[in-house]
Amino acid sequence: MPKPYAIVIEDDPKLSAIFQATLEQADFTTAVDHNGDLYPELLDHAEPALVILDLHLPFASGVDILDAIRARYAHTVVAIVTADFIKAKTVTGKADHVLIKPVSIARLLKIAESVKV
Amino acid sequence: MSFAYTPYILPLMATAIIALITGGYTWKRRSASGASGLSVMSFSIFIWVIGYALEMSGATPEAKYWGVLQYLGIPFATYGCLIFALDFSDQTRFLSRRWKALLAIIPALTALLALTTKYHGWIWSEYHIQQADGFSFLSVTHGPWFFVHFAYSYLSLLVGTILIVRAMLRRKGMYRGQAIVMSVAVLTPWVGNILYFSGLSPVPYLDITPFALMITTLAFTWAMFGFRIIDLTPIARDLIIEAMQDGMIVLDFKGNVVDINLSAARMIGVPVADALGKDAAHLFAPWPHLIERFRNVLEASEEITVGAGNALRKYQIHFYPLIDSREKAVGRVMMIRAMGQASIPQPRFASERTIPLSEANAFRGEPSQSVEEARVGRSSLWESSKRFYAVPINESLNIPPNINPAWHKTRERIFTSITRIAASVGTFGFLLSLIPSERVTAVDFIYGLFCLLLWILGVYRQLKYHLRVFGFLFIIYCFGFVETFNFGFSAESFTFFASFAIITAILTAWREALYSLGLATATITVFAVAIGSGSFLPPQLLPNESLSPLSVQAGLASAVVFLTCAGALQTSVVMLLESLNAAWQKEVQALNLLQQERDLLEQRVEERTHDLAQSQKMLKENEIRFRQIVENANDIIYRTDAYGRFVYINPITLHLMGLETESEALGRHFTEFIIPEWRHRTKRFYEKQFLSGVERTYFEFPATIYTGETIWVGQNVQLIKESGQGVGFQAVARDITQIKKAEETFIFSRDQALNANQLKSQLLSRVSHELRTPLGTILGYAELLQIKAFGGLSEKQNGAVNNIIESTNYLTNIINDLLDEAQIEANSMSLNEEYFSPQEFIEKIQSHIAVLANKKGLTCNASISDELPIELYGDVKRLQQIVINLAGNAVKFTRSGGVEINLTRPQPAFWAIEVKDTGVGIAEADRQHIFEPFRQASNSITRENRGSGLGLAITKQLIELMGGTIALESTLGQGSVFTVLLPIKNAPGE
Structure with a gap:
């Protein structure tokens, strides 16, 4: 059974490294988009099981990316990770998980585990 | 020809005098109904009696022959009686000139034949003197015409009697007294005649018929004039006509003055007594143009001018025809009214009709001979003897009661x-x-x-x-x-x-x-x-x-x-x-009645006048009051016509416009004072009001005032309607420049405040973002270390990682609290309400708190009342925050014992969350501050339970946002109970 595929779209390099490490810990194949410009290619690559998505990105809006994912893949679990609690409210219901930074690794691992099953 | 005295002369003379007086009296009133007949009767009786007296006193046949004069009187006396009867009984048909003449033929012939009987003997064919008791009389043999005359006379008398009796029976409006007098009048000649012919007369051979007829005439006259209330007319006439300022002259058809009042006499400058009976043309001789103009004019109304220069007077002259009961014009009334300042002084109620010298001749415009003057100088022997015999009335006479x-x-x-x-x-x-x-x-x-x-x-x-x-x-x-x-x-x-x-x-x-x-x-x-x-x-x-x-x-x-x-x-x-x-x-x-009525009327007039004056005074006072209000008002008050032109404008408005007097403003259009850019808009607004008929409107516009400044005017306008039609506007307006400025300032500050709030929110989210991101990194790496993602750690390292994680969580909590508080203060916190299961809710919380409690060796119990509905409506996340906050605090401040969370329904419309602990308790002094931000109970600050100090404040504010309340009961050293009471909203199925 191949490793599940997860995409991390986060502009902060440290956080994206932490998320990547956490997912790898949970035995995921990961890909990172730091600016919000690579994600179409990453999505083309394979259907992701999980997408960790920041809402504030230099080249794209997290909401648009969420819509794009939803339009293309029905089973992808999207976890929004943001510090903007106001904007977070706008995606409640659309995304599977909304996590306000700082995000607990334990929480993230739980989500990753649940996606795998 | 000689005459001898006989005592019968005395009553005959008395009768003659009475007849003459009655004749004169009735002749003066001949226009009245029946008076002319009575007058003819009286004068005829006079002639008759004189003739009879001559016959009586005549000593020789020649002298006694004068008795024939009686035949000038007798037929006309009965003729007069007949005429009176016809008049009295309203037989107007026979009262025409022709009928009167026809009826007079026989009496006239009788008179003619009597005067000439000497030559033909148709009346007296033969006569001689016969002596009777104490007097001599003429014994005559009557000629043929006598019997015609005899028949005519008795027939006239008979017809007259029948007519009168019939009319009396028919007439209802007669007094009893009048009826009696009439009856006496009618019966007397017949009784007299019967006495004479039957020989029962007290004096045989003396014909008492003339005496009887005299009584008849007197009685008729009395009945006609004595009983008429119309006799009040002269009194009323004196009261009214004489007191009139207007001149009044009554003219008969010959142009003679029948009546003239004091004012008229004064205007003409002729005494009343001298004017009466005179030809009007004679009186008006000084003004021939007037005579020319009004001769034979029945009805006219004209303004005339007499005199010149200072003596110039203007008069209004009216002519009215006088129509009698038979619709026949019998004369004219001339009314003269002085015009302009030359009014005649109000005459006194004068009983004697004389005119004060100074007031005379207003009409003439020049002084003339005095009225009194004419009388003086004639005081001769004749005058004094006249005064002696025809004595004047004794005014100081003592009058017995009940007599006229x-x-x-x-x-x-x-x-x-x-x-x-x-x-x-x-x-x-x-x-x-x-x-x-x-x-x-x-x-x-x-x-x-x-x-x-x-x-x-x-x-x-x-x-x-x-x-x-x-x-x-x-x-x-x-x-x-x-x-x-x-x-x-x-x-x-x-x-x-x-x-x-x-x-x-x-x-x-x-x-x-x-x-x-x-x-x-x-x-x-x-x-x-x-x-x-x-x-x-x-x-x-x-x-x-x-x-x-x-x-x-x-x-x-x-x-x-x-x-x-x-x-x-x-x-x-x-x-x-x-x-x-x-x-x-x-x-x-x-x-008396009249006087009483007049007094009453005067009193009433006085009362009315008083009332009127009173109400007018009040009206005036009211007007002054309202005027003062309007004039002293600081508001702009004005009225315009339907076109918007000023018809009234109050002083403050005038002042604002830079005008001095109202007349400068009247007629100008109100839009002249509005700044040009607004004129069209304002005009259109009011045109719309006028056309739609809306009664009241409010409109604001800028206007230029006398200083050149522009002020804002807020104007209330009422449409003035007359019988449903708009006729103008009434405006009450005031300078609202200050209000306008304040409004602008307000809008500005509101915008600024909104901006600031937005900035605050932006700042908050920025700060939060900027803080959370590094916090995320710290927490992430620490947790990665903890789960040994980077290899195993020593015990010390593990402890350090744990501390890092704990501090980071603490920092995160503080940031969250700060954000919540900021959100609540900015009123930007909104609830995300939905249905939830209280069972699940309490289980979730219990599992969370139990972890914390267990760490400290405390118990954590939760219960839920059966009365609670299966589903509740609310923001479950925030509710969790509230309960976790309270329960977390409970755990924090409890060293032994436990924490209890109970969901109850104390009232049907409310549910409650009760959080009990067995902790330190909260001092009384701290209880009132405990819900204030950044305040914590003084005994609570310990190393392990420090916090932002915002938790309870946020909790309370969240509860209040949900429409609930929070209550605290606490005993120091024994524990505390927080009870959150919340309304049950949108209860499903209940």
């Missing part, structure tokens, strides 16, 4: 006059009788005494009236007594006694009259018995004279006849006088 003062004064005046004449004549006769005689007899002496008494009675008017009358009556009685004593029964004695009775009736009252009649009758009866029985023989009685009663029976019969005749005559007189008095009393009553 005018009548009393008149009879006193007549009495005085007659007494003086009688005294004069008597004295003259006395002196004549003294000249031829050589010695003064006792009779002469007594005669002289009587004359003296008469003088006293006549001259001393200040003597008591009744005393004078009794003296006079005594003399008459004495004459009668002496006559009877000397000559027995004679015409003279009867006449004296009858006069005695009747004069008493006239001069005194009916009671005295009755006594005098009794006295006279008693005297006659005594003489009748004395002479008749032969026990007394009158000394002067001639043996061949048959007049004296020959037997007691004859004497008594004479006495009865005397009583009857004198009684009848006296009754008539008394009746007449009583009726007169009754009428007068009615008149007095009516006048």
Whole structure:
């Protein structure tokens, strides 16, 4: 059974490294988009099981990316990770998980585990 | 041709005088219904009586022939009676000129034939003197025409009587008194005639018909004029017409002045007395153009000018026709009204119609001869003797009650006059009788005494009236007594006694009259018995004279006849006088009533005037009050017409516009003062109001004031409507510049505040983002270390990682609290409400708190009441935050024991979350501050339970946001109970 595929779209390099490490810990194949410009290619690559998505990105809006994912893949679990609690409210219901930074690794691992099953 | 005195002359002369007076009286009033007939009757009786007197006193056949003059009177007397009857019974058909002439043919022929009877004998074919008791009369054989005349006369009388009686029966509006008088009038000639022809007359051979007819005429006159309330008219006329400022002249058809009032007389400058009866053309001679203009003009209304310069006067002249009851024009009334300043001074209520000299001749515009002047200078012997015999009315006369003062004064005046004449004549006769005689007899002496008494009675008017009358009556009685004593029964004695009775009736009252009649009758009866029985023989009685009663029976019969005749005559007189008095009393009553009514009316007018003045005063005061309000108002108040042009403007508005007077503003358009850019818009707004008929509007616009500044005006406008049609606007406006400025400032600051809030939110989210991101890195790496993602850690390293994680979580909590608080303060916190299961809710919380509690070795129990609905509605995340906060605190401040969380439903509409602990408790002093931000109970700050100090504040604010309350009960050292009470919202299925 191949490793599940997860995409991390986060502009902060440290956080994206932490998320990547956490997912790898949970035995995921990961890909990172730091600016919000690579994600179409990453999505083309394979259907992701999980997408960790920041809402504030230099080249794209997290909401648009969420819509794009939803339009293309029905089973992808999207976890929004943001510090903007106001904007977070706008995606409640659309995304599977909304996590306000700082995000607990334990929480993230739980989500990753649940996606795998 | 010689005449001899006969005592019958006296009553005949008296009758003649009465007839003349009555004739004059009625002739003056000939325009009144029936008066002309009465006038003809009176004058005819006068001629008749004169003729009869001539016949009576004539000593020779030639002299007695003058008796034929009676035939000038008799037919016309009956003719007059007929005319009166026709008039009285409204037989207007026969009152035309032609009928009157036709009816007058026979009387005229009779008169003509009587004057010429000497030549043809159609009236008297033969006549000779015949002597009768005490007098001689003419015995005549009548010619053929006499019988025509006889038939005509009686027929006229008969027709007249029938007409009058019929009219009386038909007429309802007559007084009883009037009816009685009319009846007496109608019956008297017939009774007189019957007495004459039947020989029952007190004086046989004496024709009493003229006397009877005289009574008739008097009675008719009385009935016509005495009983008419219309006789009030002269009084009313005097009151009104004389007091009028306008001149009034009544002209008959010949142009003669029939009536003229004081004002008119003053205008013309001719005394009223001189103007009456004059030709108007004569009076108006100084103004020929007026005569020319108004000659024969029946109806006109014109303004005329007389005089020139200062004397120029303007008058309004009206002519009205006078139409009688037969629709015939009988004359004209001319009214003159002075115009402009030259008004005539209000005349006084003048009883005498004289004009003050100074006021005369307003119409003439020049002074003229005085009215009084004309009278002065004629005071001659004639004047003084006239004044002596025709005495003036004694105004100071003491008037007995219940009698017409005018009548009393008149009879006193007549009495005085007659007494003086009688005294004069008597004295003259006395002196004549003294000249031829050589010695003064006792009779002469007594005669002289009587004359003296008469003088006293006549001259001393200040003597008591009744005393004078009794003296006079005594003399008459004495004459009668002496006559009877000397000559027995004679015409003279009867006449004296009858006069005695009747004069008493006239001069005194009916009671005295009755006594005098009794006295006279008693005297006659005594003489009748004395002479008749032969026990007394009158000394002067001639043996061949048959007049004296020959037997007691004859004497008594004479006495009865005397009583009857004198009684009848006296009754008539008394009746007449009583009726007169009754009428007068009615008149007095009516006048009193009139006066009362007038007083009442005046009082009412006064009251009304007072009321009116009062209300006008109030109205004025009100107006002043309102005007003051409007004029002193600081608001702009004005009115415009329908086109928006000023019709009223108050001072403050004038001032703002830089105008001085209202007249400068009137007529100008209100938009002139509005700044040009707004004019069109404002005008359109009000045009719309006018067209739609909306009553009140409010509009704001900028206007330029006198300083050149622009102010904002807030204007309330009311549409003025008259009968549903808009006729103008009424505006109350004020300078709202300050308000406008404040509004602008407010809008500005509001925008600024909104901006600041937005900035705050942006800042908050930025700060939060900027803080959370590095926090995420710290926490992430620490946790990665903890889960040994980077390889195993030593115990010390592990402890350090744990500390890092703990501090980071703490920092995160503080940031979250700060954000919540900020959100709540900015009112940007919103609840995300949905249905949730309280069971799941409590389980979740319990599992969370149990972890914390277990770490400290505490118990954590939770319970849920059965009364709670299966589902509740609310923001479950925030509710969790609240309970976790409270329970977390409970765990924090409890060292032993446990924490209890209970969900209950204390009231049907509320559910409650109860968080109990067995902790340190909260001091009383701290309880009131515990829910304030950044405040914590003083005993709570320990190393392990520090916090932002915002938790309870946020909790309370969240609860309040949900519409609930939070309560705290606590005992120091024993624990605390927080109870959150929340409303059950949108309960499903309940």
